[in-house]
Amino acid sequence: PTTIYLKDYTPFGYIVDSVHLTFDLAPHATRVKSRISFRPNPEATDTTFFLHGENLRLIRASIDGAEVTPEVTGGGLFAAAPAAPFVWEAEVEIDPANNTALEGLYMSNGMYCTQCEAEGFRKITYYPDRPDVMSTFTVRINGDLPVLLSNGNPTGSGEGWAEWTDPWPKPAYLFALVAGDLLAHSDSYITRSGREVALNLWVRPGDEGKCAFGMEALKKSMKWDEDVYGREYDLDVFNIVAVDDFNMGAMENKGLNIFNSAAVLASPETSTDANFERIEAIIAHEYFHNWTGNRITCRDWFQLCLKEGLTVFRDAQFTSDVRSAPVERIRDVIDLRARQFPEDNGPLSHPVRPESFQEINNFYTATVYEKGAEVIGMLKRLVGDDGYAKALDLYFDRHDGQACTIEDWLKVFEDATGRDLGQFQRWYSQAGTPRIKVEEAWADGTYTLTLSQSTPPTPGQPQKHPQVIPVAVGLLGPNGDEVRPTEILELTEARQSFTFQGLAAKPVPSILRGFSAPVILDQDSTPAQRAFLLAHDTDPFNRWEAGRSLASDTLLKMVTQDAAPDADYLDGLLAVLRDDGLDPAYRALMLDLPSQSELAAMLHDRGVTPDPMAIWTAVETLRQATAQHMQDVLPRLHSQSQVDGPYSPDAEQSGKRALGSAALALISRQDGGAQAASEYARADNMTLQLSALSCLLKAGKGETELAAYYDQWRDDRLVMDKWFGLQVALASPDRTPQIARQLTQHADFNWKNPNRFRALMGSLAMNHAGFHHESGASYALLADWLIRLDPVNPQTTARMCSAFQTWKRYDAGRQAMIRAQLERIASAPDLSRDTTEMISRILG
Numbered sequence: 135p136t137t138i139y140l141k142d143y144t145p146f147g148y149i150v151d152s153v154h155l156t157f158d159l160a161p162h163a164t165r166v167k168s169r170i171s172f173r174p175n176p177e178a179t180d181t182t183f184f185l186h187g188e189n190l191r192l193i194r195a196s197i198d199g200a201e202v203t204p205e206v207t208g209g210g211l212f213a214a215a216p217a218a219p220f221v222w223e224a225e226v227e228i229d230p231a232n233n234t235a236l237e238g239l240y241m242s243n244g245m246y247c248t249q250c251e252a253e254g255f256r257k258i259t260y261y262p263d264r265p266d267v268m269s270t271f272t273v274r275i276n277g278d279l280p281v282l283l284s285n286g287n288p289t290g291s292g293e294g295w296a297e298w299t300d301p302w303p304k305p306a307y308l309f310a311l312v313a314g315d316l317l318a319h320s321d322s323y324i325t326r327s328g329r330e331v332a333l334n335l336w337v338r339p340g341d342e343g344k345c346a347f348g349m350e351a352l353k354k355s356m357k358w359d360e361d362v363y364g365r366e367y368d369l370d371v372f373n374i375v376a377v378d379d380f381n382m383g384a385m386e387n388k389g390l391n392i393f394n395s396a397a398v399l400a401s402p403e404t405s406t407d408a409n410f411e412r413i414e415a416i417i418a419h420e421y422f423h424n425w426t427g428n429r430i431t432c433r434d435w436f437q438l439c440l441k442e443g444l445t446v447f448r449d450a451q452f453t454s455d456v457r458s459a460p461v462e463r464i465r466d467v468i469d470l471r472a473r474q475f476p477e478d479n480g481p482l483s484h485p486v487r488p489e490s491f492q493e494i495n496n497f498y499t500a501t502v503y504e505k506g507a508e509v510i511g512m513l514k515r516l517v518g519d520d521g522y523a524k525a526l527d528l529y530f531d532r533h534d535g536q537a538c539t540i541e542d543w544l545k546v547f548e549d550a551t552g553r554d555l556g557q558f559q560r561w562y563s564q565a566g567t568p569r570i571k572v573e574e575a576w577a578d579g580t581y582t583l584t585l586s587q588s589t590p591p592t593p594g595q596p597q598k599h600p601q602v603i604p605v606a607v608g609l610l611g612p613n614g615d616e617v618r619p620t621e622i623l624e625l626t627e628a629r630q631s632f633t634f635q636g637l638a639a640k641p642v643p644s645i646l647r648g649f650s651a652p653v654i655l656d657q658d659s660t661p662a663q664r665a666f667l668l669a670h671d672t673d674p675f676n677r678w679e680a681g682r683s684l685a686s687d688t689l690l691k692m693v694t695q696d697a698a699p700d701a702d703y704l705d706g707l708l709a710v711l712r713d714d715g716l717d718p719a720y721r722a723l724m725l726d727l728p729s730q731s732e733l734a735a736m737l738h739d740r741g742v743t744p745d746p747m748a749i750w751t752a753v754e755t756l757r758q759a760t761a762q763h764m765q766d767v768l769p770r771l772h773s774q775s776q777v778d779g780p781y782s783p784d785a786e787q788s789g790k791r792a793l794g795s796a797a798l799a800l801i802s803r804q805d806g807g808a809q810a811a812s813e814y815a816r817a818d819n820m821t822l823q824l825s826a827l828s829c830l831l832k833a834g835k836g837e838t839e840l841a842a843y844y845d846q847w848r849d850d851r852l853v854m855d856k857w858f859g860l861q862v863a864l865a866s867p868d869r870t871p872q873i874a875r876q877l878t879q880h881a882d883f884n885w886k887n888p889n890r891f892r893a894l895m896g897s898l899a900m901n902h903a904g905f906h907h908e909s910g911a912s913y914a915l916l917a918d919w920l921i922r923l924d925p926v927n928p929q930t931t932a933r934m935c936s937a938f939q940t941w942k943r944y945d946a947g948r949q950a951m952i953r954a955q956l957e958r959i960a961s962a963p964d965l966s967r968d969t970t971e972m973i974s975r976i977l978g
């Protein structure tokens with residue numbers, strides 16, 4: 135496979151002025167006619183006329199009306215182009231019904247739909263399929279289906295046809311087409327300048343009852359982007375379509391967002407509070423792309439974080455505004471540590487802006503998205519809220535309609551604020567998670583914090599340079615009062631000291647408040663100091679973090695020294711749980727423990743080879759001790775989940791249910807699941823139903839309930855995904871491979887559906903001790919299925935390979951078994967470019 139490099143970028147030799155497409159839809163033989171106006175690009179030196187194209191049957195092609203015979207290669211075609219403006223016309227035939235890779239034009243339950251990002255448009259017709267080629271599109275769809283949709287505004291329709299015109303120039307990756315027997319949940323929105331926008335959420339008949347929440351989330355997002363970023367919507371209509379077969383969450387196609395049905399359909403009976411919250415965030419995310427991604431797009435795919443990091447940052451701001459800011463921040467950090475840290479500290483590590491790739495779809499990663507968003511958060515912290523607002527205004531002003539780079543992005547911050555961002559740029563080019571070591575000194579009323587930074591080597595980057603790291607610090611006095619409010623220390627050197635004068639007593643520092651930078655803090659504090667912060671820290675994030683680090687400390691000691699659960703942790707936690715002044719959602723997060731995989735990483739960092747079973751046992755023991763220690767408060771905490779009035783997925787109710795569920799989980803450890811069984815019987819929403827079922831499965835019970843659940847929900851695909859996922863995720867380690875294997879034989883294991891495949895295989899990879907079963911059976915099972923899925927759907931296969939990315943942490947026996955599976959996958963005949971690249975990077 136060929137490697138593409140950032141340094142090799144050159145502009146395309148031609149500018150596209152307009153694109154006209156006509157689709158004659160047929161499941162196995164859709165005809166696509168294109169008429170495209172090109173003219174030479176004065177800024178380009180290479181005038182090769184190469185159009186991308188894959189899996190296309192070329193029927194005819196012409197330039198300015200004269201038939202041409204292009205030289206067709208695997209990846210596209212070459213033709214002789216005039217040195218003056220010309221019109222290219224072509225007709226191709228494609229086979230959407232056999233497109234199981236779900237990229238390009240494909241079919242899902244009789245409905246036609248598209249996915250073009252990153253390089254899928256080339257599977258629809260011959261085109262310069264690169265993001266820096268932007269054009270207006272007019273699309274005519276001929277097809278015998280009631281609903282025919284494309285980007286932009288509707289400009290004509292009749293029996294069996296519709297025409298759409300998108301006035302905003304866009305790259306081909308934002309093209310979309312949908313055709314099917316769909317129903318609309320409709321509404322409208324008046325923009326702040328008074329224009330009315332028609333809003334539709336299109337679903338398959340039967341799903342109409344699951345649209346209301348998504349529509350409300352859309353309207354909230356539209357309003358928020360006007361209020362906070364001054365960005366107004368720019369078409370007469372905004373369509374969202376739900377599709378069952380989709381490789382990711384959703385796609386921001388201009389004016390026609392396409393969603394995985396799991397990321398948009400919701401009802402209280404079928405969706406959990408967590409589902410509602412995720413849906414709200416994804417709707418916001420895709421909508422926000424209209425400005426950050428669509429109006430201003432990326433010059434090339436190396437710049438992906440330009441739109442993704444920024445849009446994730448914006449959707450997180452939105453969630454903090456409409457829900458609880460501390461809770462959102464804590465959840466984002468949990469997620470970053472669970473998904474981005476393993477990537478950044480293993481064989482798949484790459485910079486936020488990668489410098490090379492073989493298959494770009496492999497770089498839609500937690501690093502590009504989530505670390506990309508963290509980088510913007512740091513930028514905002516460094517330039518301040520006003521500086522950030524000015525820079526963003528300048529960005530929209532200066533770059534509207536353009537395809538940009540990270541250099542353009544940083545330049546608007548430099549120009550708007552006068553700050554030199556030369557060193558900051560390293561956040562985009564240097565991979566790996568920086569470690570910060572903390573040393574303290576105290577003498578004569580002066581407190582000195584010395585911070586040292588270092589980043590371990592990552593593939594292709596043996597040597598790291600110091601980065602600029604905003605470290606938010608506050609100081610607490612011995613009685614728990616805050617003696618210095620939060621200030622940002624700018625760590626720019628490898629080692630740097632910061633002094634605080636005029637203090638009456640040695641303070642306790644609260645470092646990295648709000649998780650002000652995506653780093654690993656290495657601080658030798660005692661359990662007593664952490665317990666002090668857990669009791670007194672005024673920064674809600676760091677207060678939570680204090681509890682979290684007490685929990686990891688005790689778990690690590692339990693694993694390595696056979697220690698008993700730490701009393702400071704249990705007492706501190708109890709005090710927090712008793713504090714009714716604290717948000718229930720926040721208290722629920724306090725009860726959460728670091729994941730077993732995270733603990734394995736911590737052990738590995740400390741030079742200890744992690745034993746998955748020992749970690750599992752320590753977690754179980756600590757949970758049991760927690761249940762015991764909290765026993766008096768649990769019934770009261772649990773009673774909170776019974777809220778007054780009708781179900782609402784809002785922050786307040788869902789926080790109460792989260793705390794109630796966490797309490798029920800501990801209660802189940804005491805009563806063997808008796809109360810959970812009765813909760814299951816009377817649950818009237820999916821959140822409570824699933825939390826009760828989880829408790830039962832954890833207690834080794836729930837057989838009757840699983841069967842009842844199946845009978846109740848067998849016809850609802852999204853609810854059945856949970857049924858598959860939960861059984862594997864909560865299986866005890868010894869039974870995990872067997873349970874997972876049995877479920878793959880279930881008649882409803884429709885493995886070609888990405889949601890169902892991920893529900894089962896993703897849960898297997900997440901069940902740490904079960905996945906790392908000493909027999910190696912889970913590794914083999916996953917490998918079997920990856921080999922089977924690869925020819926059908928390379929993207930979903932390649933993504934799932936990351937389950938193996940942490941393999942070098944484990945003992946020699948497990949490493950040998952995983953290596954054997956990776957090599958077995960690598961040697962499968964005709965392995966896709968996607969999976970080939972992933973496996974070879976993981977093998978290192």
Ligand code: B3K
Binds near residue numbers: 420423
């Ligand atoms: N931009 C899309 C992701 C496309 C992934 C292509 N493999 C969704 C999003 O980030 O909003």
Ligand code: ZN
Binds near residue numbers: 423
């Ligand atoms: Zn995005």
